[in-house]
Amino acid sequence: MIKVSVLYPNSEQAKFNLDYYCNSHMPMVQDKLGNACKKVAVESGLCGAKPEAAAPYIAMGHLYFDSLAEYQQAFAPHAEDILSDIPNYTNTQPEIQISQVQL
Template sequence: MIKVSVMYPNSERVKFDTDYYKNSHLPMIQESLGDALKGLELEVGIAGRAPGELAPYVAIAHLKFDSVASFQESFAPHQEKFAADVENYSNVQGELQISEIIAL
């Protein structure tokens, strides 16, 4: 199993509409990816390491798939639609990382 993490860097100038992302963007992704998507989680940053410090990421979405190929095949046909929606919830682009999930 793999996890695709989309991480939105945080700063004083970042705008991020969590309600839109949670209630519109992520449901659109779920519907578009269908059964290929095995799990979805949203994390919203609330603090950094030191008191008063911003969280490094304003939000992180974690999407689970059986394999990298499954992610690529299900995501590619919708990539432009997903990218075009970013302006509706943020002024920053997410950083994407694909990780292998290793159970301990």
């Protein structure tokens, strides 16, 4: 299984509409990716390594797929629609990491 993580860096200027992300963006992404997307998860940052430290990421979204090829095939036809929705919930530039789930 692979996990596609979309990480939204935190900063003093960062804005993030978690309600829109959870209730509009992620359902739209799931709908477009169809059965290839096995599950999603959304996290909101609380703090860094020390409780008084700001969280490095304001939010994170995770998408799970059986394989990299399945992710690529599902995402490619909808990339423009999915990416063009980003300004509706944040002013940050997300970082993407694709990982092999080991455990």
